[in-house]
Amino acid sequence: MALRSDWLPALAAFEAAARHQNFAHAAEELHLTASAVSHHVRKLEARLEVSLFQRHARGVSLTAEGRQLADAAGSAMADMEGVLRSLRAARIEHDRVRITTLHSLAYTWLMPRLPAFVALHPQLRLSVDTEIALTRFDDGGPDLGIRHGPGHWPGLTAHHLMDDYLFPVASPRMAGMDTMREAADIARLPLISDHARQGWHDWFRAAEVHGVKLDERYTFSDTTDALNAAVHGLGAALAREQVAVPYLQSGQLCRLPGPSVKARWGYYIVYPAHRRLRASAQLFLDWLLSVEKD
Template sequence: MALRADWLPALTAFESAARHQNFAHAAEELHLTASAVSHHVRKLESRLGVALFQRHARGVSLTAEGRQLADAAGSALADVEGVLRSLRGAREEHDRVRLTTLHSLAYTWLMPRLPAFTRTHPQVRLSVDTEIALTRFDDGGPDLGIRHGPGHWPGLTSHFLMDEALFPVASPSYPALPDIRTPADIARQPLISDHARQGWHDWFRGANVHGPRLDERYSFSDTTDAMNAAVHGLGVSLARSRIAAPYFERGELIRLPGPELTARWGYFIVYPAHRRLRPAAQTLVDWLLDTVRS
């Protein structure tokens, strides 16, 4: 007997009822009524010419024929469900982009812009890794990264994304704020730094403040932590223009006297030179580049 398409609803209802040994529970699982499940089962029994359930006051139980069909139907539907899940997962994986970048950039620059990307490209699924360690682009690793550096890394294709500038900031409520009128006044404050190679000594040299004995009292591995330390009034932080922008928008930090020093390094989109980007990853690269141009 050929299995026609109109048998599938009845087999699905029967398989669920057989697992639960209860029509009401099967109905709940399938978003049907108990009477609809019962109708499907009776239709199946009529076509097969055998009773699949024994019906009694406390519910139903499978007959021998019902048990035989339940085993076969359960196995077949589980196989189909497994294939569907695999195909769905393959589609989702095809549309997933794994991006590695700095936590500070993800938090202050990328995150506020992602809603616009999602509205334009809702099919792309994004996984963001912000580990401090320099990520290797092995098989199964990230598709691309946004790195802060000179722009040249062995084995990687690199696209310039944007530059940045350095300048001092403090909280508007910082107690010593009235005493800070020149860059030399900043040198007498508790200073907050991050682990970037270009820091306070470079800025003071650019501000023509020579020979100060600097009190770099607080140092953080992440730039956003250095910004937050300034927000809480611990001292003066050397801000990076791309990272500091949301702190200015929220009124949590203000810029102090002194020059804006062009940073030695910028931000670059990188990915393995030997590997062609998948369409979803290329979509993200194009959007990032368009974002900084607009």
């Protein structure tokens, strides 16, 4: 006997009633009335010419035939739900962009700009990973990375996003700020460092300050932690322009005397050279490149 489409509502009602062993609970799940569920079950029984439930004063229970059909219907519904979930998941992943970048850049530069991208592409979903280690672009891994470096990595296509500049900053409330007149004065302050390849020695050399002893008292692995240490008055930090902007705009930090030195490394958008970007990732790449042109 071929299963016709008009059997499906009755089978769905029966499956829920069999699972709950209660018409009222099945009706609540299906957003029907108990009488509608009962009608569907009786219609199914009439078509099959078998009793699926034993009805008694305390409720209902499955007959042997009912149990046989309930097992098959439950298995079929579970299979359908599994397929539907996988289809929904595939659709979600199709619209997802996976990005890997530095925490400092995500926190201070990318986050304030993301609402503009979301407004342009509300259907897309974003996953942002800020692990310190360089992420591998394996299958299932990130679509794009924003890296700070020389601009060339084996096996990766790299698009220049923006340059960066280094300059000293400190909290305006830090003791001794009123005595900072020139770059050499900064050497008297406790200095805060991060793990960047360019540091205080490079900056003082560019500022033509020589023969001074530097007190690099505090070191942090992440640039935002170094800047937050400066906010709390621990000392002067060597800021990166792109990361320092929100701290300067809010007045938490202020620039100290001395030059703004172009960093040897810049920021680049990277992705595997052998792999064509998915449409959603291409939209994000195009948007990132347009941000710096505006």
